[in-house]
Amino acid sequence: MKEENSNIIYSKWLNNELTEEEVVSLKDSGDLDTLQDIINEVDSWNTPEVQSDFESLKSKIASRKTKGKLISLYQKLAIAASLLLFVGLGIGLLNSETETVYATNFGEVKQITFPDGTKAILNGSSTLSFVEDNWKEERLVKLDGQAFFDINVKGQFEVEINNGTINVLGTKFDVLTNDEYNIVKCFEGKVGVKTLKIDEIIVKGQGVDSENRMFNIVERGANWTSDYTKFVNAKLVEVLGALSLKHGFQIDYKSIKIDQKKFTGQFSNLDADLALKMVFKPLGITYSVKGKKVVLK
Amino acid sequence: MKSVCEEKNFQSLYNHHIKEVRNFLYYKCGNYDLSDDLAQESYIKMWENCAEVIFESAKGFLFTVANRLFLNKVRRDKVELNFIKEKPASKNNETPEFLMEENEFKSKLEAAISALPEKQRTVFLMNRIDSMPYKEIASTLEISVKAVEKRMGLCLKTLKNNVEELRMRKI
Numbered sequence: 001m002k003e004e005n006s007n008i009i010y011s012k013w014l015n016n017e018l019t020e021e022e023v024v025s026l027k028d029s030g031d032l033d034t035l036q037d038i039i040n041e042v043d044s045w046n047t048p049e050v051q052s053d054f055e056s057l058k059s060k061i062a063s064r065k066t067k068g069k070l071i072s073l074y075q076k077l078a079i080a081a082s083l084l085l086f087v088g089l090g091i092g093l094l095n096s097e098t099e100t101v102y103a104t105n106f107g108e109v110k111q112i113t114f115p116d117g118t119k120a121i122l123n124g125s126s127t128l129s130f131v132e133d134n135w136k137e138e139r140l141v142k143l144d145g146q147a148f149f150d151i152n153v154k155g156q157f158e159v160e161i162n163n164g165t166i167n168v169l170g171t172k173f174d175v176l177t178n179d180e181y182n183i184v185k186c187f188e189g190k191v192g193v194k195t196l197k198i199d200e201i202i203v204k205g206q207g208v209d210s211e212n213r214m215f216n217i218v219e220r221g222a223n224w225t226s227d228y229t230k231f232v233n234a235k236l237v238e239v240l241g242a243l244s245l246k247h248g249f250q251i252d253y254k255s256i257k258i259d260q261k262k263f264t265g266q267f268s269n270l271d272a273d274l275a276l277k278m279v280f281k282p283l284g285i286t287y288s289v290k291g292k293k294v295v296l297k
Numbered sequence: 298m299k300s301v302c303e304e305k306n307f308q309s310l311y312n313h314h315i316k317e318v319r320n321f322l323y324y325k326c327g328n329y330d331l332s333d334d335l336a337q338e339s340y341i342k343m344w345e346n347c348a349e350v351i352f353e354s355a356k357g358f359l360f361t362v363a364n365r366l367f368l369n370k371v372r373r374d375k376v377e378l379n380f381i382k383e384k385p386a387s388k389n390n391e392t393p394e395f396l397m398e399e400n401e402f403k404s405k406l407e408a409a410i411s412a413l414p415e416k417q418r419t420v421f422l423m424n425r426i427d428s429m430p431y432k433e434i435a436s437t438l439e440i441s442v443k444a445v446e447k448r449m450g451l452c453l454k455t456l457k458n459n460v461e462e463l464r465m466r467k468i
Contacts (some may be wrong), residue, residue: 007450010457012450014424015431034457034464041406042425045380050319051333054311060337062342190334200370201334214370 010035019244065165101129104145106248107269109225114139117152123224124245129199133164146176146245148222151189164195174222176241181210183238209235236261239279247272253296256285301355310355317356317427318363324419325367327376327411336368339363360437378411378418380426409459416428419453420445422431 012018013026013035026032104110106124113119115135120222122128126145134140139157141149150172151157157168161177161184171189176182184193185207192201198212207217218232229242236258240251246269265282276294280287286297299306318339322332339362344352350358382403410418420438423429429437431445438445 002372007454009450010453011446013429013450014453015446031457034460035453037402038406038456038460039425041402042410042422043405044382045426046383047316047320047323047426048329048381050315050336051330052337054308055312057337057340061341064341086298190330201331201338203328203330203334 014039039283065252098131098133099129100132101127103127106244107246107272114141114152118157119150121148121222121225123147123222123242125248138168143177144176145178146224148172148174148225161195164193164198166230167192167194169201172221176238178241181237181241183207183209183241187217187218187219187221209238224269227269229269230266231263233262233264236263236283237265239267243267243275243279247275248292249276249294250292251294251296256296299352300347301343301350301352306352307340307347309337310343310352310359311343314356314359315340317423317429318359320427321419321423322363322367324378324422325364325376325415326371327378331371333432335366338366342366357437357439372382376411378407380407396450405462405463406456409456413452413455417448417455421452424449 009018009022009026010031011231013023013032018026023032027231044112057152089142102110102112104122104124104126109275110122110125111119112122112128114133116139118139120128120141123146125170126143126147128141128143128145128147130141131138139155141158142160144162149159149168151168159166159168159175161175162179164180164182166173166184169190171191172187173189173191174185174187176184179287182193182198184191186202186204188204190201190203193199195210197210198208199207199229200212200214202208205217207215209215219230223230224242224246226262229246231239231242236253240253240258243249244251246267249272251253261283263283265278267278269275273289276289278294288295288297301307301310311379317337319329319336322335323329326332339359343355343358346355380403410421413421420434423434423437424431430444431449434440435442435445
């Protein structure tokens, strides 16, 4: 009997398509017992019920429909806001609603507690704002820079980032957003990320960048809240972003290819010169520093 | 003709197939949470294109979208499938029971199934767990019945050899 035929015999046996004679010969070969054991076992299995029901699907669809409008409206508002609002901790007026704005200088880390007890840690050179009066109806936070969120109460929670929104489904996550790129990492629960290029749901242990590349994360929480900012196999663009936030550097990396470069290690959050050494020395990248301007070669 | 854009039709498609679509994704990626999400995502895509989807071929559409979502989003890691045991497996009288405890058999078999090539694994589990006949699997995945038979055959052979090997080692 040809090899392939013997395989087909198995699948025909399972589908009750064999003649009596064929079954007898299969039985004689001794294969049938083992096969029957396997099938009996597998047939006693099931999968758990699907977690989400039709109602949740409906509300998802409904929220998608309005989101397109929301983004463009908020993008306009964001542009207006960036013109209007001043840097530093302060309060600005926007469409007659009071917006609470937190802003950090480079190197600074700020803890923020929202009205519902949700906590955020804001990294350096970052701005975070929300409308406190609306908090009960709409938990919406605008972010430029980097922040780690620990959501306290389940339910709708949105973070507006550059060119998109993050829809939170009850969780801990880290967001890095600026004009050039977004990186979102999820440490607990699930996070939906929507930008011009991305429409993803990421789960615990996953991250996604603005080029819609998914990656696994090793760390359990924000990697930048202690005296050192730590990385495991991180993209260089993320490391450079972190250096800027922490130490206020403007880094010019036009003359090198940073796409393929990965960094594992840490840099000092306290000593700017040391931080540069800690990143670029192991990577074999030379650089020149003039004030806060760093040029990579 | 039934329209997918009508809520009651859309809902009936949801109720009938959501678990099959989710399971299909689970057999491929081995993560229940992610599979739930991608399954819902498939329905959202169908809703967005409801005018172009014919009710009768909606199931095929859902599986095609689900497969595309899976390919786009999931890295091809090794999977580790786990199932719930609903009832004790009916015993084959000739089975020498002492050779393998039932629980151990379950986990060994889960491991063997997880290690199968993705396409064989998916077809096999759709047939056994979701009780889809070969013909239905073929039309859902848009492959021939012959292809289904071939995948089932290959898969049964591998599993049989694995189990026989395990039992040999036990003796």
